[in-house]
Amino acid sequence: MKSTALKRRRSGSSRKETNKRMKGSLATHLSVQLGQITFKPPLPQINTDSSRFQTLLDEVSNDALESTPSTSSFPSATVLDFDADVNVDEKDFILSQDFFCTPDYITPDVPPLPVTVGFNKLEELSCPKSPEKIKSVRSKRQREAALLELEDDLPVETGTENQAATEPHINKQGYVSQSAVALRCRVMPPPCMKNPYIKDASENDVDPFGDRRSKCAVFFPAALGGDGLSRYRTDFHEIEQIGTGNFSRVFKVLKRIDGCMYAVKCSTRKLYQDTERQKALMEVQALAALGYHVNIVGYNTSWFENEQLYIQMELCDHNISINHSSRPCAEGEVLEAMHQIAKALQFIHEKGIVHLDVKPENIYVKNGIYKLGDFGCASLLDGSLPIEEGDARYMPQEILNDNHDHLDKVDIFSLGATIYEIIRGSTLPDSGPYFQNLREGKLPLLPGHSMQFQNILKAMLDPDPVRRPSAKELAGNPIFNRPHRTFKTK
Numbered sequence: 001m002k003s004t005a006l007k008r009r010r011s012g013s014s015r016k017e018t019n020k021r022m023k024g025s026l027a028t029h030l031s032v033q034l035g036q037i038t039f040k041p042p043l044p045q046i047n048t049d050s051s052r053f054q055t056l057l058d059e060v061s062n063d064a065l066e067s068t069p070s071t072s073s074f075p076s077a078t079v080l081d082f083d084a085d086v087n088v089d090e091k092d093f094i095l096s097q098d099f100f101c102t103p104d105y106i107t108p109d110v111p112p113l114p115v116t117v118g119f120n121k122l123e124e125l126s127c128p129k130s131p132e133k134i135k136s137v138r139s140k141r142q143r144e145a146a147l148l149e150l151e152d153d154l155p156v157e158t159g160t161e162n163q164a165a166t167e168p169h170i171n172k173q174g175y176v177s178q179s180a181v182a183l184r185c186r187v188m189p190p191p192c193m194k195n196p197y198i199k200d201a202s203e204n205d206v207d208p209f210g211d212r213r214s215k216c217a218v219f220f221p222a223a224l225g226g227d228g229l230s231r232y233r234t235d236f237h238e239i240e241q242i243g244t245g246n247f248s249r250v251f252k253v254l255k256r257i258d259g260c261m262y263a264v265k266c267s268t269r270k271l272y273q274d275t276e277r278q279k280a281l282m283e284v285q286a287l288a289a290l291g292y293h294v295n296i297v298g299y300n301t302s303w304f305e306n307e308q309l310y311i312q313m314e315l316c317d318h319n320i321s322i323n324h325s326s327r328p329c330a331e332g333e334v335l336e337a338m339h340q341i342a343k344a345l346q347f348i349h350e351k352g353i354v355h356l357d358v359k360p361e362n363i364y365v366k367n368g369i370y371k372l373g374d375f376g377c378a379s380l381l382d383g384s385l386p387i388e389e390g391d392a393r394y395m396p397q398e399i400l401n402d403n404h405d406h407l408d409k410v411d412i413f414s415l416g417a418t419i420y421e422i423i424r425g426s427t428l429p430d431s432g433p434y435f436q437n438l439r440e441g442k443l444p445l446l447p448g449h450s451m452q453f454q455n456i457l458k459a460m461l462d463p464d465p466v467r468r469p470s471a472k473e474l475a476g477n478p479i480f481n482r483p484h485r486t487f488k489t490k
């Protein structure tokens with residue numbers, strides 16, 4: 001553990017040597033004596049490449065120097081010495097807070113308590129008295145020494161050493177300051193675990209620490225939640241962005257604790273108002289209320305962070321918009337998609353919920369299974385919730401006229417329009433004569449396709465919602481007994 005820690009510190013020397021140097025330094029270097037406090041003298045200059053982490057900490061320290069009056073009324077944090085090997089004199093304190101952050105940034109209002117979670121040994125121990133804070137002299141070198149000590153304490157990249165991320169060592173006085181714990185959590189997210197139950201682990205074979213920038217990603221205050229920690233950064237390792245909608249971005253992520261891949265959808269706009277938040281929440285409330293169905297994207301959890309809504313869900317391969325299809329789809333393929341989404345609609349309509357935004361971008365495919373996603377417009381069939389229709393290209397005339405009598409049939413029309421678009425291989429317009437013709441039931445013939453299939457489409461796109469089949473009727477249509485194939489990707 002220690003050797004790896006030193007490797008990370010990029011110094012060629014061993015820890016013992018460093019300790020020796022430190023002890024030697026204690027004797028030879030200038031100790032800044034201020035009243036009863038002796039600052040640990042700076043370590044000899046170690047040739048380090050500058051990291052963003054260090055730059056950030058420097059900036060924070062500089063801010064602290066500028067903004068904190070020298071006779072601060074804040075209680076001084078006592079030393080946190082994670083390095084049990086270093087024999088530091090009892091009087092050798094580093095006011096870690098002074099070095100790393102402004103006092104009100106992470107200093108608890110109350111005197112620091114012994115850390116209880118995960119540190120049972122500490123429960124009984126009382127806090128030592130903080131030293132009187134005296135006007136302090138701080139230099140860049142002192143900050144550098146402090147940073148080196150912090151680097152020692154950072155969790156390292158191999159299995160057992162990752163324990164360091166959650167178990168700071170106890171200093172001689174048996175006390176771990178909360179600010180140090182908070183700082184540690186903030187600097188390093190927990191490691192990613194491998195999931196042994198996943199057979200094809202190649203997909204998960206990413207090294208989240210390969211890129212040094214990722215180590216510091218959580219330090220950006222803009223990414224933090226109200227408690228100063230980013231749940232997204234702490235719980236997930238972001239792999240890549242996989243989708244963009246009008247209101248959100250969707251990322252493929254690795255969940256650190258279970259080693260599985262998920263999709264996390266994050267709202268792009270900040271939701272400051274309660275009303276905005278409540279509206280955004282309707283999507284997750286609908287998903288949660290629905291529960292599991294194989295043809296509905298699986299919902300895991302959601303949370304607010306940094307005024308944005310995050311939704312963790314099942315990861316799918318891609319949506320079925322024509323951009324994802326290598327060629328015009330065969331009838332059998334679209335029938336398979338239609339059948340599966342009809343079953344999803346039957347499921348949600350039976351629960352009294354309507355989707356109201358069925359379209360190719362909101363139907364995903366995963367291992368040949370089609371899944372209805374994006375419940376951002378979901379509402380109740382009985383009209384007791386506000387109605388916000390989805391993409392106009394797939395909306396029937398009645399909802400555009402604010403007639404909400406047959407909301408379930410809105411979804412049927414949208415599914416018909418979706419299938420029609422996919423089979424033709426070109427996007428539907430959102431206005432104009434072609435748009436209008438479609439809403440009047442004037443459907444051009446689809447050459448090369450069976451009349452049975454075209455009749456079903458015509459019925460789904462009927463201008464009269466009552467004449468459209470229900471989701472149950474659609475799902476039970478004998479046409480789906482034919483063998484189908486699934487979409488091919490590029």
Ligand SMILES: Nc1ncnc2c1ncn2[C@@H]1O[C@H](COP(=O)(O)OP(=O)(O)OP(=O)(O)O)[C@@H](O)[C@H]1O
Nearest residue numbers: 243244245246247248250263314315316319361374
């Ligand atoms: N669970 C998922 N797995 C894989 N890709 C997904 C997932 N969820 C969303 N995506 C991708 O992200 C895109 C945008 O997601 P989504 O439609 O939920 O966002 P939105 O902002 O609500 O969109 P809209 O503009 O339709 O309102 C989808 O079209 C899809 O390609």
Ligand SMILES: [Mg+2]
Nearest residue numbers: 245361362374
């Ligand atoms: Mg969408």
